[in-house]
Amino acid sequence: MKLYNYELSANCYKVRLLMSLIGIEWENITVDYYPGREHKSEWFLKLNPLGQLPLIEDDGFILRDSHAILVFLATKFDDTGKWYPTQNAEVLGEIAQWLGFADSLNSTAGSARLHDGLFIECDIDSCRSGAHRLMRILDEHLWFQEKQNNMWICSHSNPTIADIACFPSIMLSEEGGISRIDYPAIRRWCDRVRRIPNFIVIPGIFAAGPDINCENTGS
Amino acid sequence: MTQVDSTLISDWHVVADIETLKDDTITTTYLFGERIQIERNHLKSISVTTDSGREVISRQKYGFVWVCLGEPGRPIIEIPEAEENDRHVITGGSMGVHVSGLRVVENFLDMGHFPFVHDGYLGVETNSETFPYQVDITADDEIVATDCKFFQPVASPNAEGGIMADYEYQVLRPYTAVLYKTNPLQPHRKDYIAIFVQPAGEEHCIVHPFLCYLKDGIDRCTVRWFMQLIFGQDKPILENQLPKCLPLDPRAETCIASDATSVFYRRWLREHNITYGAIPIDSASNFSESKSGDIIR
Ligand SMILES: [Fe+2]
Numbered sequence: 001m002k003l004y005n006y007e008l009s010a011n012c013y014k015v016r017l018l019m020s021l022i023g024i025e026w027e028n029i030t031v032d033y034y035p036g037r038e039h040k041s042e043w044f045l046k047l048n049p050l051g052q053l054p055l056i057e058d059d060g061f062i063l064r065d066s067h068a069i070l071v072f073l074a075t076k077f078d079d080t081g082k083w084y085p086t087q088n089a090e091v092l093g094e095i096a097q098w099l100g101f102a103d104s105l106n107s108t109a110g111s112a113r114l115h116d117g118l119f120i121e122c123d124i125d126s127c128r129s130g131a132h133r134l135m136r137i138l139d140e141h142l143w144f145q146e147k148q149n150n151m152w153i154c155s156h157s158n159p160t161i162a163d164i165a166c167f168p169s170i171m172l173s174e175e176g177g178i179s180r181i182d183y184p185a186i187r188r189w190c191d192r193v194r195r196i197p198n199f200i201v202i203p204g205i206f207a208a209g210p211d212i213n214c215e216n217t218g219s
Numbered sequence: 220m221t222q223v224d225s226t227l228i229s230d231w232h233v234v235a236d237i238e239t240l241k242d243d244t245i246t247t248t249y250l251f252g253e254r255i256q257i258e259r260n261h262l263k264s265i266s267v268t269t270d271s272g273r274e275v276i277s278r279q280k281y282g283f284v285w286v287c288l289g290e291p292g293r294p295i296i297e298i299p300e301a302e303e304n305d306r307h308v309i310t311g312g313s314m315g316v317h318v319s320g321l322r323v324v325e326n327f328l329d330m331g332h333f334p335f336v337h338d339g340y341l342g343v344e345t346n347s348e349t350f351p352y353q354v355d356i357t358a359d360d361e362i363v364a365t366d367c368k369f370f371q372p373v374a375s376p377n378a379e380g381g382i383m384a385d386y387e388y389q390v391l392r393p394y395t396a397v398l399y400k401t402n403p404l405q406p407h408r409k410d411y412i413a414i415f416v417q418p419a420g421e422e423h424c425i426v427h428p429f430l431c432y433l434k435d436g437i438d439r440c441t442v443r444w445f446m447q448l449i450f451g452q453d454k455p456i457l458e459n460q461l462p463k464c465l466p467l468d469p470r471a472e473t474c475i476a477s478d479a480t481s482v483f484y485r486r487w488l489r490e491h492n493i494t495y496g497a498i499p500i501d502s503a504s505n506f507s508e509s510k511s512g513d514i515i516r
Contacts (some may be wrong), residue, residue, distance in 0.1 A: 007447055008447055030441060032440045034447075035239045035312045036440070117314050117316075118312075203454070204451050204454060
């Protein structure tokens, strides 16, 4: 399994995270997304004419789009069937719904982060307000889920790929100037995701446990 | 606009990585809270103008666009390592950070955070032992910290296992710092990492890393990958620092100022009357308040 990967990409991180959680071995192919724009180079456009990361190659099978890759990986490699329960129509429906929601998070909170950090152009005000609108919806949803003793986004006793798809844009939102302070249910859910066994980080996210503000003193 | 120190006005500042510019396109950025436009034509020549239409002095060097808003008081720094042809000489990927650039320089000089922020790469959380080192001011009025040693599990992507890395730090200008660190494959030579920090505003900066890594066992893409991995770990730490400007009062933030290089750096900034991005000593009594925000986005 090859992953065409950029370290700071939230979408690449979704794939790396699920591979770690399921325990899939993979080979890293670093693409110089920034500042090199290698994802728009001729060789990469042959693999993905959209010029987007991530992309995987599994035994000659090429797949682009982070959410498509999550579906593929969970279906093919997760023997427990909990990350993408293919026999459960309701949960699959919910997952598809929240994968769409995660796309909207990408184009709002995710774009704001790329704007502030890497100067990728967007309408920053509408990205930020759009992200807050989505986070209010997610926060309320998670609050009701908790009331029903459900700790995850979908109505399922385990986390699913919907949690993995939504997590990075949410957890990295502050890099785009989007605070999570008003979303307590989201913050509790983020901690739960960070405590899933074999969780891995992306630069900008720390493992559960020490609070970022405590680590500050050494800097 | 906040008063900008004359030494900074007459100095050179990086405002763009040339690799990210497109021909016949205007790129907008900020310097000292002022909006500036960078335009490159199809002949690759670059002009930089302020919002008021004034053209400012600009140069292309080391893969970056440099500008000076006033009369240059000294040349752009010289980097001998950039001329050595067994090195990758590359820009590292410029990143916006919502904090004073002086905070970024101070963090760059500090080894104490390695085990906590760069656990598994530049340090190990279970081993935060630091060794005494030497800090001096050179005849050229630069800060130099030598004999800095640190155990690093992954000092560089081409390291096979942990090494005791030797560091040397230099602060060349208020917003420019350099470090030399042991190359894992050629331990008698050092890799070179500089950060040119663009003071976009007092509380916003753009960090432009510049790297001269020995080519042995590493490709360009991997050099960039590692720089961005490490800096991506620093970013949230930096953006959570309060106040966002750097307090220059020695009594402020004593826990942080226990680091010798940091003490030197703050004192050196005071002696050079650098106030932009800082909380000068006479206003330090209210240092807990953020400086009035210069909104740059
Ligand atoms: Fe660091």
